[in-house]
Amino acid sequence: MSGSTSPTPPAEAVGTERCFPPGYKSFKPEEHGLERGFRCKVPQEALLKLLAGLEPDRSGAGKAGDQTSEFSQQLPGPRLGIGMDSCVTPLRHGGLSLVQTTDFFYPLVEDPYMMGRIACANVLSDLYAMGITECDNMLMLLSVSQKMNEKERERVMPLMMRGFRDAAEEGGTSVTGGQTVVNPWIIIGGVASVVCQPNEFIMPDGAVPGDVLVLTKPLGTQVAVNAHQWLDQPERWNKIKLVVTKEEVKEAYQEAMFSMATLNRTAAGLMHKFQAHAATDVTGFGLLGHANNLAAQQRNEVAFVIHNLPIIAKMAAISKACGNLFNLVQGTSAETSGGLLVCLPREQAAKFCSEMKSQGSGFGGQGAMGGAWIIGIVEKGDRRARIIDKPRIIEVPPRGSQAANQDNSSTSPAPSPNLS
Numbered sequence: 001m002s003g004s005t006s007p008t009p010p011a012e013a014v015g016t017e018r019c020f021p022p023g024y025k026s027f028k029p030e031e032h033g034l035e036r037g038f039r040c041k042v043p044q045e046a047l048l049k050l051l052a053g054l055e056p057d058r059s060g061a062g063k064a065g066d067q068t069s070e071f072s073q074q075l076p077g078p079r080l081g082i083g084m085d086s087c088v089t090p091l092r093h094g095g096l097s098l099v100q101t102t103d104f105f106y107p108l109v110e111d112p113y114m115m116g117r118i119a120c121a122n123v124l125s126d127l128y129a130m131g132i133t134e135c136d137n138m139l140m141l142l143s144v145s146q147k148m149n150e151k152e153r154e155r156v157m158p159l160m161m162r163g164f165r166d167a168a169e170e171g172g173t174s175v176t177g178g179q180t181v182v183n184p185w186i187i188i189g190g191v192a193s194v195v196c197q198p199n200e201f202i203m204p205d206g207a208v209p210g211d212v213l214v215l216t217k218p219l220g221t222q223v224a225v226n227a228h229q230w231l232d233q234p235e236r237w238n239k240i241k242l243v244v245t246k247e248e249v250k251e252a253y254q255e256a257m258f259s260m261a262t263l264n265r266t267a268a269g270l271m272h273k274f275q276a277h278a279a280t281d282v283t284g285f286g287l288l289g290h291a292n293n294l295a296a297q298q299r300n301e302v303a304f305v306i307h308n309l310p311i312i313a314k315m316a317a318i319s320k321a322c323g324n325l326f327n328l329v330q331g332t333s334a335e336t337s338g339g340l341l342v343c344l345p346r347e348q349a350a351k352f353c354s355e356m357k358s359q360g361s362g363f364g365g366q367g368a369m370g371g372a373w374i375i376g377i378v379e380k381g382d383r384r385a386r387i388i389d390k391p392r393i394i395e396v397p398p399r400g401s402q403a404a405n406q407d408n409s410s411t412s413p414a415p416s417p418n419l420s
Contacts, residue, residue: 085126085280088201097196101126104141104189105284108225108336109257112156116163117261119188122337124171125281127192128268129340131202136194138168140178143187160188163261171263206277207298211378212349213306216267216356216371217259217339218396219287220315223326224249224256227318243317252312255398259312260337266359267340267372273355274348282338288331291341291385303381306331310373310394313401331387339372349374 086101103123107115120138127135142161144153168175178190227249230236244252264281271279280294287306295304309316309329319328326333344352357371373394 085129102191112159113163116160117167120164120167123190128264129281131271135173139191141189142180143183204278207343211343213376218310220312221256223315224252228253251398274352277343279342286332304385306376306387308375313395
């Protein structure tokens, strides 16, 4: 893309007209109590140790006379607890299950409306990772920064709430309540709940040797967001300016923002159509972190081997120019509201990818280029995941860019299952 002419329409204009009300002015997160580069995610190993204390006591050493926990454990039906995307709890009524998830984080883009959409998409993605396409109810969790003045609160927070609400409505659900507090930082997130029949969700534990791994959104959102911040930080920009242009950074930032705001609902529906065996969504622990987590859940002794990395164009080069600051190619770069990592039968994977591309209609007017990518295989192993030493980097052009427009005008074949 280097040396290419500016796309038409410009990336900044793609699908954004309806986002901004009259008088809208973007803001910088650090002006509202959040320093650049601040990260809220607890490291995965530390988190799993903390969560171990929440696991139910099955040793029989619980409180005397405590029959509630014992009763709930005796209810028939699938059960999923600590460590995966959503919890699955059998209910007392007619073989139904409650599937529920919660998530929240700090702002990572400068547009409050888009931040609201991203937060909602991120919450719903945990349900979509289980093949659930319908959500019965959402709650919104919101923290208003105490460093914001009244005018800023009145301008910024309604936009964020509107974005969250609009994404919920796009997902066929609604926000019926929540909690709002004052805090040193802006925080937004929510809770998503649905009551399901057993055939409405796919437990994330059925991968078998011979399955194929598919990813439904490109990687590199963290790199794109940081590179965009560096445009006005000369000491940082000087490290990457030889591998990327300012226009390419702006295009990548727009792509990352629209990708994060896109629901994984289409992929969730296709998981049923193409007999997916397991899935997770790729978020704060990066591709490898979530792949390892999913591999550990499998009933069969399998391992995930990742050969291909679809990455927003130029983000791998930026990561390398920074001395692998983000560990993007190593698979541990954080993503927000990333794609689904799906284990599919080999004979279904290419068809899944093809249908994802044909149905792609991500926020902003068109889906991310390609829709989905075959990235690896499932083989017999030790319930772990790995990325090969020299993975193939698939450069994904941002929507609205010249490369993306050329790709749209051609008829591309379905992604090849050849992983060599």
